[in-house]
Amino acid sequence: MPALNAHLASMPAGYLFREVANRISAYCRLHPDKPVISLGIGDVTRPLSPAVSRAMAEAALEMSTPEGFRGYGPDFGYPFLVRAIYKNLYEPRGITLSCDEIFVSDGAKTDTSGLQELLSPEARVAVTDPVYPVYIDSNAMAGRGGEYIDGVWSQVEYLPCKAENGFVPPLPSHYVDALYLCFPNNPTGVALTRKELQRYVDWALQNGVLIFYDAAYSAFITSPEVPRSIYECRGAKSCAIECGSFSKLAGFTGVRCGYTVVPRELFGGTLHRMWCRRLAAHSNGVSYPVQRAAEAVFTPEGRRDCKENIDYYMNNARIIRNELRSAGLQVYGGVDAPYVWLRTPHGMSGWDFLDHLLENAQVAGAPGEGFGPSGAGYFRLTAFNTAENTREAVRRICAAL
């Protein structure tokens, strides 16, 4: 038998959404007459902007003509898309980047799971808790997790985010090499102000720590004091890599496009060089029609449609937030993010609350326990269903409290 990756072989199974789906199925089998509304999954539901679909379709058709055919694209993205990302998402915020610091990918999951390859096998990482599982899983598979005991990896530093600290993570108290931050946050839906985020940047600069910043939800920000990019903070280009996504910005969860910014200032160019070398060995770039679709997000029609969709989702978030708060629940997030995070009533666990809601309201969401130990006793609802379903789900939840 060959020497296999023991860390990968012994990974606990991904559990959260499968278990949620199992409980929904079990309920539906017993009660086929009572349809369940799910506010559980973080997937968008509104169609693509026609401008985006048209651009992708035109590029696809181009590819069957001798003049329009394109083979391998640039490993790091077509200049037309890299420039569009810079011109639309960075330059207007006063952030100066060179285009060769922006790397197009097939999505932020690919990038956020790949960032850990920049680290040595012995490196220590810190994550906020609760957390998007990909940051931890990708490190654990590469051997940086240590032992997995009671749902916690022994070598990962968890930074608890709870109601008591306003879901603002404390600074790591042990030595770490890299810190993963995602704001606006999945799953809590809470955002940091520029001043709050600056504190992590200053700390990282002082301690020579690398920040992996996941800005996947920046398109949902409504508060002026919340930064859309970590590079709005002083010095961030010397300590942070940022990942962005078209998934939520433009409904690309099924189209697949994202990008990562690796500034040349980061540790004397070392990380930029490493990221180039890694990408060139691991990928042949992103589908040409997909890149044309992403470019079209920034046309006037694309921008208008994407904004309309985001406003639609954020209206759902507002309904969830306001109604549940009026009903007496402790509710967080939902202002700068499509996620609402709530404290379960009567000290129930998230899993018990899911069962309670299924039984009494025919509504599903995601138990906080699935996102890490500090998620215990919390519950995530998403704003991605239709307005009608969202209103109905909220009405039913309130009636079942």
Place this chain on the structure above:
Amino acid sequence: MPALNAHLASMPAGYLFREVANRISAYCRLHPDKPVISLGIGDVTRPLSPAVSRAMAEAALEMSTPEGFRGYGPDFGYPFLVRAIYKNLYEPRGITLSCDEIFVSDGAKTDTSGLQELLSPEARVAVTDPVYPVYIDSNAMAGRGGEYIDGVWSQVEYLPCKAENGFVPPLPSHYVDALYLCFPNNPTGVALTRKELQRYVDWALQNGVLIFYDAAYSAFITSPEVPRSIYECRGAKSCAIECGSFSKLAGFTGVRCGYTVVPRELFGGTLHRMWCRRLAAHSNGVSYPVQRAAEAVFTPEGRRDCKENIDYYMNNARIIRNELRSAGLQVYGGVDAPYVWLRTPHGMSGWDFLDHLLENAQVAGAPGEGFGPSGAGYFRLTAFNTAENTREAVRRICAAL
């Protein structure tokens, strides 16, 4: 400074095609009146089948309608595509696979570079030499290369493929955990017969070695005794993972789609479970319109067009092969693969032969040295240019010998 991946940080730069491009540019600057024909790059040039483009365009347009919109797809590929791959590429060859053993990806490079994550950091790998650099680079970045001295990684076993052994690699003579094989081969263009391939399968089974089989060029096979899949060999499902690609089969180098087969029989299901877990943490699947495009490759129109393109390229390969052989060169490959591999005349190095061809024939190709130590004194020409350019390039090469 954080603890970085020293193996990645110290990787030698990817060199071959950049250096070829530099030499072509330098020549063109001095001789702007003498256009160079390149038979150097392994990228296709024929447009996509209109059936494929239409399927992708229709899927793109669907995505802007409420009924047709799709968010996250299945992590491992849509069932419609997985089934089409099985029905068209495996079932007709008498290979039985379950659909959950086939994993759709955004290309064989992503998969072949990711396979090494299945191995422990200390695992030893063997590669044929010359070789597609991705197998070695991805292992070296993960620390399995050892030291890089004079273009050779100390811990990788190189299996020399030269004219003397008909480019058929010897079995590894040291202990290895995994063996990378690519047949029909890039860069030599040589294929193995079923019987020859069976020898590696038998050896792997006897020694508990994992075979990573890259079948990216199987669509070019013309000889009946050459297997299109390693699973045509007895017992291969118990020792081999196979990667396939739409890039050459259907001109998808700019569209990006491939697949990997991980049989459940492999080491009691361990590798299948590991691959599922790894993919689910690293990817959100492949663009929906791209998967519809790949499905359309197997429609009658798609099949006919793809076959026409492959015949076109293989006609180029035949011209290169026959004409250069008639001119007295030692020429290999080009029968079951779009690559022709030749021994440079007069004992020249591949790099000197490139300079000689640029200067005297205005033709470029890829020096064998760029593919590994056993490539020294060889040269790769590809069949992917137009028929006119190919004829003209071959005419000029013959005149310059």
